[in-house]
Every structure is written in structure tokens, then in C-alpha cells.
Amino acid sequence: MRPLAALLQREIALAWGGGGGPLFACAFFLGVVMLLPLGAGADPAKLRAVAAGATFAGLALASILSLERIFERDYEDGALDLLALGAPPLEAVAAVKALAQWIATGAPLAVLSPVVAIMLGADIALAPLVFTTALLAGLAFAFTGGIGAAVTLGARRGGVLTAMVVLPLFTPPVIFGAGAVTALSQGLDWRTGLLFLAAYTLATAALAPFAMAAAIRNALS
């Protein structure tokens, strides 16, 4: 476990080092959501109705920003060769990198999510559920996003390609997360959405490491 713990520390240090990448994701999140009242008009009733949906759409877009970083830099500078050669299996390396992406970028975005939802007019009582669902969705974004980042390794304009690959995989968390929050705001059953979100997140965390490792092996050879 020692090598993987070292890798997790390094990944988080790299994410925050050299300009605080996750802060850009947070700023982007705010910026995207700010566009909504500018485009759709600042009618509070209208905004409140779409607050959960807009929050999750913005969260998904902001989560795409730093995906390229997960594997691309290590691939370009040769570090991925050494990580692939190491004692831990490549699946574990990929899982740790996705986990670090969640801790470094997903967690700050999840903290910001209730703030964004409330800014759009959501009730303060929704904040705990918004945070929980955003945190779970962020884990799914990190693992499915890792697949997109690994599949497009070495491709020209890989960043744009990654976004295209991962957007379909990002839709279930948006649907279930926003659905749960909207249901709670209307006094309906919100547990179903939360459970579906948790199930999707667990499934991606279990399956994505194998897909990422296969894609990395292909890129290195």
C-alpha cells in the first residue's frame, strides 16, 4: 500500500501545485452558472425551478476541465512508463489517480455546489442533499472521466475528444443527482434518485479501473 499512498499524495500535490488547478474548475463552475440568469432572465421563480438542474449541468462541465491532467502529463513525460512498471497493478494506479482527481477537484466543486444552488434560488434546506449528491456525482465523474482521459491518451486535441467521450457517461449522475434534489424541493421521494446515483457511482468505481488500465497499456505500446 505504501507505493499507492505515495502516489495519492503526489497526485494531489501535483493537482494543487503550480497555479491551483482546482480553483480554476471552481471559478469555471461559478462562471457557467452565472450565464444562466444572464441568458434566461433573472426571474426568481423561473431560476428556482431549474436551480438543481443548472447546478448539476455546471458541475458536470466544470468536472471535465481538468480530466486531461489525470494521465496526459505522466504519459508525455515518461512517468507513466515507470508507474506501469511498478509493483502495484496498473488498475490500482489508475484507480488511485481517479481518486486523487476526486479529492483534489471533485471535493471542492461539491463544497461549492450548495452555494451555487442557493444563489440560483434553491431553498437552504436542500443544501445537505445538494452537497451529498454532488460529492457522489463527483466520484462518478472522476472515474468515468478517467476512462475518457485514458482512451484519448496521445491523441491530438485530446482535451476536446475527452469531453466528447465522457459527456454521455456524465449524464446519469446529472439526471439522478438533480432529480433527487428537485424531488426533495417538491416534497417527493428523493431517496430513489440518491440510491440510483450511489449505484451508478459504485459501478463506475468498480469497472472503470480495468477500462483505464487497458487503455493505458494500449497507449504505451
Added chain:
Amino acid sequence: MLTLASLDLIRGGRRLFAPVSLTLAPGEAVVIAGPNGAGKTSLLRAVAGLLIPASGEIAFAGFDDPDRARAEALHLHGWNDGLKAARTAQAELAFWARWSGATDDHLTAAVDAFDLHPLLHAEVRRLSAGQRRRLALARLLLPPRPLWLLDEPLAPLDAAMRTRFGEVMARHLQGGGSVLAAAHDPLPVPHRTVTLQLAEEPA
């Protein structure tokens, strides 16, 4: 230590070189020579398991599972050093030491061997090409492992550092280690040269 039997590599639909067979004994250094594009780097990457050969065998003495041998018994030093420009030399060395299970004693020995003390607190981006190479080479001792795969290890090193690296390599060989190096310049230790012949027939 290492045996290659009729190793054949095909990259991008092109056969790189006529099938290679060689045996690397403990204490022996072999230089793989050949013109640019002859497949020297690809050969090293195949030994490291990063490329799958089209045919032929790669066997490590004492290991039934080549992947275990790769994880425990060899160090790959590529031309691409994998060092992060924004981190300090110390942070990078400490990470790779922990990654490959080296102890603090190994770390101290590696820093001494390549005279890295004055560089430890500098960011990697501030290092010259030669200093950076020394930092990358220090990983060969983190921890000591019997087989070194070196891709152009000497290129940016100055004369004094080449001598010094020669001494480190000589100690490695005396201790029963082996070196397989792709290089245009002769290594500063006694070695045998295997020249890759360009493939005659297409893949």
C-alpha cells in the same frame, strides 16, 4: 540475468530489426548499437514489458513470471525522465523512492552517488539538462536492482559526471548487476556491443 531469443518487433507495420538473440550474464554490460530508427529504444521497452514483441522470448533468470521480474528486478531509465518541472528535486526523488520501496539509506546513497545535495531544494525546471539527468539516474539506486535498462544515459552529462557515473556502473557490475544500454557513445565501463541490423524483409 536476461535472455532474449529471436526477439522480433513490429511497429506501425514495419519490422524494426532482424530478430535479436542475446544473453546478458550477471556482471555484464551490453550496449545495443545501431543507426537512428533501428529500434534500440523499442528493444528496451519490449524488455521492460511496455511493448509486446511480434515473436520471440524474453526471460529473466530466477523468475517464472516476467512481470514480477520487471516490477522487482529492473530499473528502466528512458530518455523521457518523468520528472515534474514544478516540483523540487527532493520531492521527486522522495516520491520515486517510496514508489519503488526504497529505504532512507538507499535515498542517501543515491543522493551521494550522483552528488545531488546542492540540487535537492531546486525546482526541477531550474535544473540544467545534465543536472536533471543526474536526478533521473539517481533512481537507478532506489532501491538497488540487478538489471538496468538505460536509454542514452550519457548524452547530457559532462566529462566529470560521466566518470562518476562510470564508477557507479562499475560498482553495480561488480555486485553482480547487469546493464543493457542503448547508446551511441561507448559506456565508461567494459562492455560488449550488439549492433541491430535493419530488417531485410518487410513485416
